[in-house]
Amino acid sequence: MNHFRLPLIDSSLCFPLEGYGYFVTGVLNNKNRWHTKLVCKITDEFSKDWVSTTYRQVSDYQRLIKAVNLLRRNNRLVPQIAKLYPQHNTVICDFIGEFLSEFLLENPNCLEQSLMSVSTYLESVNAINQTPQAFTIPPTIEMIMQLPKEHLSNFDFLPKVKNILPRLEKENVQFTYGCGVQDPHIWNFRIMETSLRPQALTTDFDYFSDQVNYFWELGYFYATFRWLKKASATLVKNSENILSLIEKESLKSEFMFWLGVLSSYCGYEDSLRNLAQDFNFEPLKEQYLFIRCLDNKVSCLAEKILDGKKTKKEKCNGRHNEFRGFP
DSSP states (O other): OOOOOOOSOOGGGOOOGGGGTOEEEEEOSOGGGTTTEEEEEEEOTTOOEEEEEEESSHHHHHHHHHHHHHHHHTTOOOOOEEEEEGGGTEEEEEOOSEEHHHHHHHOGGGHHHHHHHHHHHHHHHHTTTOEEEEOOOOHHHHHHHTSOGGGGTTOOOSTTHHHHHHHHHHTTOEEEEEEEESOOOGGGEEEEOOSSOOEEEEOOOTTEEEEEOHHHHHHHHHHGGGGGTTTOHHHHHHGGGGGGGGTTSOHHHHHHHHHHHHHHHTSOHHHHHHHHHOSOOGGGHHHHHHHHHHHHHHHHHHHHHHHTOOOOGGGTTSOGGGGOSOO
């Protein structure tokens, strides 16, 4: 058996897998998260594949177990926990599916079915503990709103959204919230091929919550297809089929969708700091202009909600096709 050499990481995340009869065959999560958790593909003496997740913080370890148990009790698709090692903040789960992004790049003809599968999965999970709740500003956008002005140089990010979202909170505008993930990135989804259709699920429960809006998740997920643009521009172009899912939805649902798109672009504080402080701004101009367009779109929809007017959607910063494609 070929042994995989673990990368050099903090010793607090080094679970002694071999001492328990497992062998590492690869690391599954992104390097930028290794300071908080390490997810490995492992195999046992019988060559069965598993996944180990080791957390730095015991609270994160407990949150994973809680989320998985909640989904299982509600008959949602979820990895099966095989063993727990609380002394190492480690969970061993069965290996389930393959990364959605890799699956789509290898099987572009399965895009439509896969998109519907993700939508169905998010909607079914969101139905758990679903209830009307007062609007809350998404964490990624709130983070940007609270950044000191000196961190953003001369750039005024989200000038309209920063003014109107607090009004939605203050006026106690109600939206439908349920269970879901606050980081529904395409990299956090997996896909299982079945005899009937592909089935999607997430295996990343670090930001699992019972205060997530389904359409916000869908918008955030849609926006993360931009990360596949270099690998397959055609695939990203075809992912615009997601927009058909909101064509006949309510004003509040449309607002949440585009707020999710904007939240995705605001989810990387370091990137936004660099964008604001980079003297060579030209390469980032297209992305910056797109964010400004989203600022207009989201604020316009929010204004309509506050006004309670049933005006046509196309008067609010144009039709959806103005936002097709990503910089």
